Amino acid sequence: xxxxxxxxxxxxxxxxxxxxxxxxxxxxxxxxxxxxxxxxxxxxxxxxxxxxxxxxxxxxxxxxxxxxxxxxxxxxxxxxxxxxxxxxxxxxxxxxxxxxxxxxxxxxxxxxxxxxxxxxxxxxxxxxxxxxxxxxxxxxxxxxxxxxxxxxxxxxxxxxxxxxxxxxxxxxxxxxxxxxxxxxxxxxxxxxxxxxxxxxxxxxxxxxxxxxxxxxxxxxxxxxxxxxxxxxxxxxxxxxxxxxxxxxxxxxxxxxxxxxxxxxxxxxxxxxxxxxxxxxxxxxxxxxxxxxxxxxxxxxxxxxxxxxxxxxxxxxxxxxxxxxxxxxxxxxxxxxxxxxxxxxxxxxxxxxxxxxxxxxxxxxxxxxxxxxxxxxxxxxxxxxxxxxxxxxxxxxx
Amino acid sequence: xxxxxxxxxxxxxxxxxxxxxxxxxxxxxxxxxxxxxxxxxxxxxxxxxxxxxxxxxxxxxxxxxxxxxxxxxxxxxxxxxxxxxxxxxxxxxxxxxxxxxxxxxxxxxxxxxxxxxxxxxxxxxxxxxxxxxxxxxxxxx
Amino acid sequence: xxxxxxxxxxxxxxxxxxxxxxxxxxxxxxxxxxxxxxxxxxxxxxxxxxxxxxxxxxxxxxxxxxxxxxxxxxxxxxxxxxxxxxxxxxxxxxxxxxxxxxxxxxxxxxxxxxxxxxxxxxxxxxxxxxxxxxxxxxxxxxxxxxxxxxxxxxxxxxxxxxxxxxxxxxxxxxxxxxxxxxxxxxxxxxxxxxxxxxxxxxxxxxxxxxxxxxxxxxxxxxxxxxx
Numbered sequence: 001x002x003x004x005x006x007x008x009x010x011x012x013x014x015x016x017x018x019x020x021x022x023x024x025x026x027x028x029x030x031x032x033x034x035x036x037x038x039x040x041x042x043x044x045x046x047x048x049x050x051x052x053x054x055x056x057x058x059x060x061x062x063x064x065x066x067x068x069x070x071x072x073x074x075x076x077x078x079x080x081x082x083x084x085x086x087x088x089x090x091x092x093x094x095x096x097x098x099x100x101x102x103x104x105x106x107x108x109x110x111x112x113x114x115x116x117x118x119x120x121x122x123x124x125x126x127x128x129x130x131x132x133x134x135x136x137x138x139x140x141x142x143x144x145x146x147x148x149x150x151x152x153x154x155x156x157x158x159x160x161x162x163x164x165x166x167x168x169x170x171x172x173x174x175x176x177x178x179x180x181x182x183x184x185x186x187x188x189x190x191x192x193x194x195x196x197x198x199x200x201x202x203x204x205x206x207x208x209x210x211x212x213x214x215x216x217x218x219x220x221x222x223x224x225x226x227x228x229x230x231x232x233x234x235x236x237x238x239x240x241x242x243x244x245x246x247x248x249x250x251x252x253x254x255x256x257x258x259x260x261x262x263x264x265x266x267x268x269x270x271x272x273x274x275x276x277x278x279x280x281x282x283x284x285x286x287x288x289x290x291x292x293x294x295x296x297x298x299x300x301x302x303x304x305x306x307x308x309x310x311x312x313x314x315x316x317x318x319x320x321x322x323x324x325x326x327x328x329x330x331x332x333x334x335x336x337x338x339x340x341x342x343x344x345x346x347x348x349x350x351x352x353x354x355x356x357x358x359x360x361x362x363x364x365x366x367x368x369x370x371x372x373x374x375x376x377x378x379x380x381x382x383x384x385x386x387x388x389x390x391x392x393x394x395x396x397x
Numbered sequence: 398x399x400x401x402x403x404x405x406x407x408x409x410x411x412x413x414x415x416x417x418x419x420x421x422x423x424x425x426x427x428x429x430x431x432x433x434x435x436x437x438x439x440x441x442x443x444x445x446x447x448x449x450x451x452x453x454x455x456x457x458x459x460x461x462x463x464x465x466x467x468x469x470x471x472x473x474x475x476x477x478x479x480x481x482x483x484x485x486x487x488x489x490x491x492x493x494x495x496x497x498x499x500x501x502x503x504x505x506x507x508x509x510x511x512x513x514x515x516x517x518x519x520x521x522x523x524x525x526x527x528x529x530x531x532x533x534x535x536x537x538x
Numbered sequence: 539x540x541x542x543x544x545x546x547x548x549x550x551x552x553x554x555x556x557x558x559x560x561x562x563x564x565x566x567x568x569x570x571x572x573x574x575x576x577x578x579x580x581x582x583x584x585x586x587x588x589x590x591x592x593x594x595x596x597x598x599x600x601x602x603x604x605x606x607x608x609x610x611x612x613x614x615x616x617x618x619x620x621x622x623x624x625x626x627x628x629x630x631x632x633x634x635x636x637x638x639x640x641x642x643x644x645x646x647x648x649x650x651x652x653x654x655x656x657x658x659x660x661x662x663x664x665x666x667x668x669x670x671x672x673x674x675x676x677x678x679x680x681x682x683x684x685x686x687x688x689x690x691x692x693x694x695x696x697x698x699x700x701x702x703x704x705x706x707x708x709x710x711x712x713x714x715x716x717x718x719x720x721x722x723x724x725x726x727x728x729x730x731x732x733x734x735x736x737x738x739x740x741x742x743x744x745x746x747x748x749x750x751x752x753x754x755x756x757x758x759x760x761x762x763x764x765x
Contacts, residue, residue: 006637006648013636015398118500154499186500299632302593303694304621304649306614335516339509342499392585392594395628 003309007316014292018321020285024278025325025371030333031274033367035267037337037355038344040363042260045181045351049073050249052180054131055100055221056230058247059090059237065245068104068219069253073351075152075183077106077120081216086241090220093236095228100128103195104218107166107188108208119155120187121166123195130223132189139175146193148174152185164188168205169198181345181353222246260350275374282378290314290386297386298394307387314383318375326371330364398528399471402521403462406478409514409521410459413485414452416514417445420506422496441495441503447488448511455481455518462525471529475522482518485511539702539734540567540590545599547585559585561757562599569701572728572735574745577754583738584706586754590736591624591704592616621649625695629707631687633679639666639690640675646697665693669723685716692723702734703727709739721747 011018049072060068064080071078084101091099103123126133126143132150136143144150149164149171156173157163163170171194179185190198199210224230234246290297297310305313337344338354345352355363386394418424421441428436458478465471489495489511495503542565550556560582567573567590577583588594589601592608601608603623608616625646626632633642643662666672669689679687688708695703705724709717725747728735737748745751753760 003648006645009636009641010634015401019401156497158497295630295632296634298593299626299628299634301617302591302620302626302628303646304617304698306617306649308614309617309649332513332517335513336509339513340505343505343509346500346505390594392588395593395630 003313004316007313007320010313011317011320014289017285017289021282021318021321021375022325022328024282025322025375026329026332028275028278028329028374029326029367029371030329032271032370033330033333033363034337035271036363036366037333037360038348038350038352039260039264039267040359041181041341041352041354042256042350044355045353046073046253046256048180048353049182049184049351050252052131052184053221053249053252054223056224056249057222057234057237058249058252059086059220059222059241059244060218060247062243062245065247066255068247069255071104071120071183073182073253073256074345074349075120075186077118078104078218079106080104080218081213082218082244084215084217086244087217087220089241090222090237093233093240095224095233095236096222097225097228098128098130098223100130100221101125101217102219102221103192103212103216105195105210105212108206120183121195122187122189123192124189125192129221131221135177136175144174144189144191144194146191146197148172148190148194150175150177150189152177152183152187153179154186155188167198167202167210168207169201171198179353180351181341182351256350263348263350275370279374279378282375283382286314286318286379286382290382294386294389294394298389298391301391301394311383311387314386315376315379318379318383319372322371322375323368325375326368329371330367333367334360334364399462399465399525402525403459405521406459406462406518407456408459409518410452410456413455413511413514413518414449416510417441417448417489417507420510421445421503422501425502427501439496439503440493441489441501441507444489444493444495444503444511445507447493448485451481451485451488455485468529471525475525475529478522478525479519482515482520482522485515485518539569539604540565540736541600541602541605542566542586542590543600543602545586545589545596545601547582547589547594548597558757560589560596563757563759565590565752565759567702567734567736569734570732571750572724572748573737574748574751575736575738575754576740576742576745576751577760579740581754582757583740583754585757587704587706587736587738591626592620617649621646622698623701625698625700625703627688627691627695627703627705627708629710631679631684631711632691633687633694635679637678638675639671639677639679639682642679642690643694643697646694662693662697665696666690669693683716685712685719688712688716688720689723692720692727696727696733700733702736705735705737707739708737709741709744 053072058068061080061082064078067078067080070076087099087101090096105121105123107119107121124132133143136150151173153176155164155176158165162172164173171190177184195212199212202210222233224233230248234248237244237246300310341352341354421438421444422428423438423442427439429439430436455478458474458481461470461474465474489508495501495508498504542563544562544564545560546558546562547560548556548558563586565586575583575586585594589596592601595609603619608619611619634645637645640659640662643665644658647658663672663675666675669692671686671689671693674682674686679690682690709720712720721744724735724737727733735748
């Protein structure tokens with residue numbers, strides 16, 4: 001029998017005490033994993049969304065910054081308008097490479113004519129678009145025809161195998177985008193032509209018509225020319241185009257970023273307090289355990305165990321408890337985050353994307369190390385103290 | 398170990414019985430309107446009802462895990478627990494299902510809660526089954 | 539074998555006061571002896587045994603085992619010496635509750651010199667047969683009576699083929715019938731294996747089992763005589 005096997009057998013004694021230590025390790029590692037996954041998931045989701053937009057600058061009507069952020073991040077439909085003529089004014093600014101207008105629309109809420117409700121719809125101009133169109137050409141070989149839509153990862157056909165009814169109009173869902181963990185996952189993308197077709201027919205087919213103000217757009221996405229500074233271009237837009245706000249992609253979602261920083265700080269405080277309390281509790285439990293087992297440990301010394309063996313054996317027991325508790329906590333936390341990801345997004349009002357398997361394994365490894373470190377730290381002093389004790393004193397009544 | 402798993406199963410049985418009833422679409426004010434104008438619950442509600450039917454025997458499995466003393470009893474109980482856990486997962490996913498829309502409360506809370514609970518029930522049953530292999534019969538007084 | 543040379547053991551009580559459990563005792567235990575150390579409770583007999591075994595360091599004096607001063611050795615050397623030379627039988631139930639009977643008996647081999655697993659299991663089984671517990675190999679201590687547990691402890695004490703057995707009140711928690719059985723076992727081990735035994739007891743009637751009796755009182759040897 002090896003020292004490790006002895007430690008393994010010893011942890012089966014006193015289920016309550018060992019259960020408390022394992023439970024502390026379980027909660028600590030689960031909480032640590034949960035918080036790192038949520039924060040990192042929100043960060044990577046934001047990054048992916050900005051990449052997906054592909055724009056260096058997004059121009060919206062003044063005062064609509066918060067609405068566009070909510071729309072893109074949380075899928076809350078946004079409706080705002082500015083003159084379509086702004087596209088020409090923006091295109092004339094030196095440094096602007098491509099300008100692509102978009103229309104922001106919404107499906108009806110709870111209407112009989114429609115099979116989905118409260119969905120955000122983005123209509124794009126295929127001639128100038130540089131985000132959806134290139135991807136479509138790659139995936140489908142061509143762009144969307146009139147009556148066809150592309151959906152975020154949560155959009156699914158509700159009329160037959162491929163169709164969705166919007167404003168009494170049947171559209172065909174051609175493809176779904178990869179998940180972003182943001183509101184883009186429950187957004188539908190369609191061409192300007194399809195949007196106008198739905199609008200014109202909705203007067204007869206829908207409970208309420210889809211109204212697109214004439215000569216209006218909601219936003220303009222801009223790609224600057226190589227070598228140009230987006231900040232300079234943005235300044236020129238402010239000077240030359242009245243009533244608009246240009247948002248650089250690096251500034252996009254600022255309010256959410258601030259929210260997340262605040263959330264991160266709070267979480268770190270809670271995690272630190274939890275960690276401290278766990279270490280203290282585990283230390284107390286170990287002290288109690290070591291005191292209760294002092295006769296047993298004295299016997300081991302009498303049988304020939306060195307002080308070092310006793311010390312290592314106690315830390316081996318601590319490590320085993322930390323490992324079993326930690327692995328269980330990490331497994332449960334991973335499953336919970338995967339299963340409840342939508343609820344996390346909605347209740348915390350943050351975007352969220354699951355990590356890649358490799359990234360998840362690394363974070364699980366870090367969580368396990370935290371559990372092992374914490375439990376061993378807590379057990380260090382009691383284990384050292386009891387291993388130095390005179391065997392005869394240890395075995396005394 | 399058996400007692401711990403038994404308590405866990407009792408808690409999970411209560412979760413499985415109670416959580417779906419409060420997190421299905423009917424509890425959140427959403428139902429289907431039929432052609433003749435009647436309001437009927439959607440399938441997530443029937444999943445919730447069916448889960449109660451699984452939670453009750455699971456509660457007994459948990460209680461007997463606390464009180465039993467024989468190795469064979471533990472084996473039988475936890476094989477039943479394993480089957481019940483599998484059904485808890487299968488009802489909202491394959492056998493009955495919940496609403497298709499990802500934003501509905503049944504999809505956000507009811508279904509993941511049931512899947513997680515089912516996995517934990519199966520895990521607890523497996524742990525008890527593995528532990529019962531080295532179970533020691535108590536010595537007669 | 540064991541030489542105690544003017545050993546003293548004092549325990550501090552705090553506030554400058556102390557208690558002397560053993561005061562300036564000299565004792566020699568030779569190979570092949572069965573020495574019984576008798577005395578009332580608090581006479582220092584257990585402390586004397588602990589000093590002889592190296593389980594507690596003397597405040598002054600020397601403890602020699604085969605001429606080597608025990609307290610000149612490192613902890614590792616002392617522990618090794620204990621595991622190879624000395625077997626212990628304690629008064630309290632000293633089996634590890636999470637190990638089976640067989641695992642408890644082979645426990646000393648974890649600390650001793652490396653032995654083949656097969657040899658270890660064979661020896662443990664042989665010893666359990668000797669103490670009459672062959673049918674309890676897979677049992678846990680809580681499934682055994684106090685007398686049976688003590689037999690297992692004796693088997694464990696013999697596992698590394700020690701040169702001596704040190705027993706501290708091994709029968710004080712047992713009923714009379716079991717006590718006689720255990721003492722009979724010690725006597726058999728002494729006569730058949732020639733093993734040196736030092737036993738501490740407060741029961742004078744057991745003195746007849748040994749080759750020599752040493753009486754302790756107030757931390758001193760009051761009277762030592764051969765049987």
